[in-house]
Structures are given as C-alpha cells and as structure tokens.
Amino acid sequence: MTLDEMAKQLGVSKSTVSRALSGKGRIGAETRQKILSFAEQHNMLQETEQKKNTETRNLGVVFPADIYINGNPYFQECLLGICEAASLMEYNVMIITGTAVDISGIQRLVEEKKVDGIILTRSLVDDKAVKYLIDLHFPVAMTGLCDYNEVIQVDTDNELASENLTSVLIGKGFQKFALIVEDLSYRVNRKRYDGFCNALLKNGISREMQMVYTGNLKMELLDGIISDIVTHKVECIICGDDVICTRIMSRLQAEGYRIPRDIAIASLYDSQNLQCFTPAITAVNVMGRQVGDMAARQMICYLQKKKYESKVMMDYEILLRKSTK
Amino acid sequence: MTLDEMAKQLGVSKSTVSRALSGKGRIGAETRQKILSFAEQHNMLQETEQKKNTETRNLGVVFPADIYINGNPYFQECLLGICEAASLMEYNVMIITGTAVDISGIQRLVEEKKVDGIILTRSLVDDKAVKYLIDLHFPVAMTGLCDYNEVIQVDTDNELASENLTSVLIGKGFQKFALIVEDLSYRVNRKRYDGFCNALLKNGISREMQMVYTGNLKMELLDGIISDIVTHKVECIICGDDVICTRIMSRLQAEGYRIPRDIAIASLYDSQNLQCFTPAITAVNVMGRQVGDMAARQMICYLQKKKYESKVMMDYEILLRKSTK
C-alpha cells in the first residue's frame, strides 16, 4: 500500500499522509489520528513485518544485585532453568542487574526494544520494576508471587512444603518443635509459618506447646535461642533456611549436642552444604532450576500466543536425611 | 553518496550504476566489476554504517551448565560483576548455557552475530569452546587461565593466596598441617598445592612432616582421613574449598573435637556458610564479582580498541576468623 493509495482512500493528499506517518512537519492532531488509525487497520502486512523487526526473540532476566551478594545460589539455578528452556525454544537470554530502587537497566532494555519480555526473579512488596512494566503493558513473568494478575507467576508452594515437612516429622514421632524463621513480613517466611501451623492443626497438635522464633536472628541471639530450646525440651528444630540451619547446627555441635539423638534438625531450604554435615540435614529442595524453566516456558508461550498458565505452583522435594533419623 | 554522483565520477549513467549494485538487469561483467570496486573503495561511509549494524554492544557469557548444578555461587558472583561493568560501559549481557561437549549455544550466538565478544567462566584443559572461538578470531575472555595468548584472562592468584594463607597460619605458630584438596589434575588444585609448598619452603618448614590428601574425597573416606590427621597430631587443617571444609568441620564437631583448641581449620575458598559455623572459619575470599567485573572491562576495552590488559591477576582477601584463633 503506497502513500498515494492511502491518500485517495482517506480523501487527503499524499503529503499529509507522509507527514502523519513520518511525524515530521506540521499536521493537525485530528487528521494525524485519522491517518494513523487507518494505517493501523490496513497495515496488516506492515504490522507483521514490523513485528518481525521488533521481535527480538530475547528474554530479559533481572539479576537482583542487592540481595544475592554472597548469598545462596538460587538465582543461579533459576537462571540455568531459564536459559535451558529459552535455548530449547530458540530464544536468547539477556541479563541486567536491578535493585529495589534502581530499575534503570530494565528501562533501558525495554526502551531500546532489546527484549520481548522480562522475567523477574524475586517479588518485592511494592516492586518498582513490576509497576513500570505493567504500566507499559510489557510482558512480565516472575519467579515468585505478586498481586498483579497480568504477571505470569511461577513459584514453589512454600506453605505446602512447610506443612508437608512438618507432617512428615510429626509422623516420625516428634511432638515438640522449634520453628526459626526470619522476619514474618516477608511473604515466604509467612508462608512457611502458616504451613507449619496447618500441619499442627491437621495432626491435632497444640500450637501453644511449640516454640517459634522470628525476626532478626543475629548470631549473638543464637545462644539465647538454643538454651531456650533446650530448656523447653524441644525435640526437633525446623529452620527457615540453610543459613539459619548452619548456624544452629554448628552451634549445637560445638556445644556437644548429638544430632539427632539429643535433638533433631531440619531446614525448609536445602543447600549443598546441608548434606555435607555429619549427620546430613533433612531439608526441602525447592528446585530453582525447574522454577526458572517453567517461568521461561510460560513467558515464551505467552509471547507466541500459545496456551500458557498465568500462575503455576511447582513441586518440591523433601530430602529426608540423617538429622531427623 | 548517490547513484548519480557515482555515475558522474565513473563516467557511466546512473542506470548502469543501479544495475551493477542491485544485480538486476543486463550489464557487462567488466562495467559491473568497475562499479563494484569503485563502490567498495569509496563506500567508507556505508562500511562504517555496516559496522555499526553488526556491532551489537552485547557480550556473551557462557554458563557452564554441567559443573555448577547445586554448586557454589561463584558463577553468579562473577556474572554480577560482568553485568555491572557492562552496564556501566553501556553494553548488554547475553547468557547461554554450554557444557564441555555441547557448544551449540555458543555457535548459534556467534553465527547469528548476537554478540561482539564472549566471556567464558571456567577453563577446561582442552576446551572446545575456546578452540572454536579462536579459530574464528572471535574475541574471547575467560575468568581463569588458559594457554592461548589470544584469550583475555582474568583470574585470582590461587597459588599466591594459598601461599599467603599458609604463611599467615605459620605465623600464628602452626607447624604441622593437613592439606585436603581434590584431584590435582585440575589446575586450581595444583596451584593451591604449589602455594602451600612454597609457604613451607619460605618458612623453612619440612614438607615431609605435612599430611596431604588429594584425589576423590568421598564422604566415606573422611573418617579414615580424620583419624589419620588426629594420629599424626596435625595442628591445622587447610581445606581446598568450602564443601570439603564443611564436611571436615561438621565431622570433627560431631566427634567432639573443639575447634580451634584441639585442632584449627581453614579453607582456601570462602562461602557464606563458613562464617555461620561456630567458630566461624578462616578462609580465602576470591571475590568472583571483581573477577567478572575486570574480565568484562578488559573485553569491552579490547572491542573498543582501547588499552587493555590481556592477563590480569586479581587480589583476594584472607578472612581471619575464630577457627584459627
């Protein structure tokens, strides 16, 4: 379709059409709108061509630079899953760093049209990045949960994992637990706490009898917590993650407690070092690689207008090891 | 430069120039050649434009999918450094997975001209990826060392780190060590062993008196190693990395040894969990983030024809903690 043809159909001159499409020269807002919307309707051809041009077959993944420093390899595992799925579906993966406050990298990637969609690897309560992307109607997926339905969400069911681990431990005969998780204002910690309570309820065990430690768990507080646990004759400690678990475990061992004979211990998040302990520590494996893989798959299906799930809860494994007999 | 201008300079008509450049229509082979070679000489403009078009301002980073599964977060830290440097210098980062045998992802990225250069995050003895890239004269950097001078290499000086840690420990009064590193056929383990020996030599301590355990260190062998260490009255254990260290540390604690009173322990590679132990464990911090940052910087300088270093040895930190008093 030439400018001349369009001009005739619209009853304007080809100069005007030219001005409307190029954006150069003076033109009335109304005329311009008329021409542009006409173009949008009839340029099926050009549109698909444009799409081919703007389709990058790249996915953007945001590396949360502020929280994974010296941290656990969850992001890395997630990324591996994303890369593998992307590669299989002939997409490439582009990485930018982002923090809770600095989303300039994301903005640059979006504005320069370097990617077709973006995968975030964590959820903040009030995420600037999510808001920015949703406002632009830019495709977003997340490994984790959030309150926006537009966002493709893939997560491990941390609540169910916590409930199941607790139930398994109850099945092994433990009745008196200590649950140690950090700040409950984090969604994941709240889920773990809820799952723990669910298991107690379903198994008819009193919540009142249990010891729960939350908040900022500094090294200095551990002695107090451990002596409290011992005083209250806790049979099994459930730790929120591998860092807390390592701290508690090593402290218990240093003080001469025999695991699991004197006290059992388990973690709601596995890591390589938990199986290096003597005894190896029972833990929930959240399988970040599969989460990443699934998030990338759903995102690509969405981009290709195929069938996709906007919310997926992934399986986890409970790795029973010797720390709980 | 327009067809008309070219036509005048060449003394032909613009029709002929058009035919030569488009390849359509009848044209004499000689005339065509004349026009094409003229175009080639004078199209400095178009050539630089082409270069701008093929310059992607993307760096490729290869995620070694086969060795980091459930592993330590070194790759992740390295990647963070790469991303930060790239972002600062207005480059983007593209990730592909690769294994020792499968370099198809790398090939695709190179053939489709998605990146200007590639950063590998490990060195294999006989690396297919490196060979492939060097043969194509494609820019390569590596976090680690290799034998090709064409490759930009950035690494931690593991030998010096091992020597220094050992020297520091000797300075603290230890004379009898056990060194536990995996397979010496890996470059990094060999370096660590060499550094250990250097320190002994410089401090006039007999190598004969020391205990060295290498090879495949399965969990089952640990009991034997530990009883051997105790029998020989080792004063300080130096572990090759955090996994070995966690295994040894936990086993020692489970058996009731008091650290560092009965025996001291240190690791040649730090990780988050080593500071979670009671007592926290002395370790070498290799700072993967800085290594990645430096590799990306050198690569970008090279791509931009700026001054760069083809081989950089990075600093490390020795984190003295309570496990060595």
Added chain:
DNA sequence: CTGAAAGCGCTTACAG
C-alpha cells in the same frame, strides 16, 4: 550491453 527518459514512492519548501 548501455543510456536517456519515464515513472515510482517518498519528502518538503511554498502558498494559502
């Protein structure tokens, strides 16, 4: 095989 000329699709000073 080659050139003069017509023509296409687009842009843009100029006039209103």
Added chain:
DNA sequence: CTGAAAGCGCTTACAG
C-alpha cells in the same frame, strides 16, 4: 494545518 507541485533517489521498459 493542508494541498499542489517540485524534487530526490532509485528502478526499469525502451531504443539503439
């Protein structure tokens, strides 16, 4: 703000 017209850079039947 808009259109008629000039003009630009290119391609291509036509004639030789």
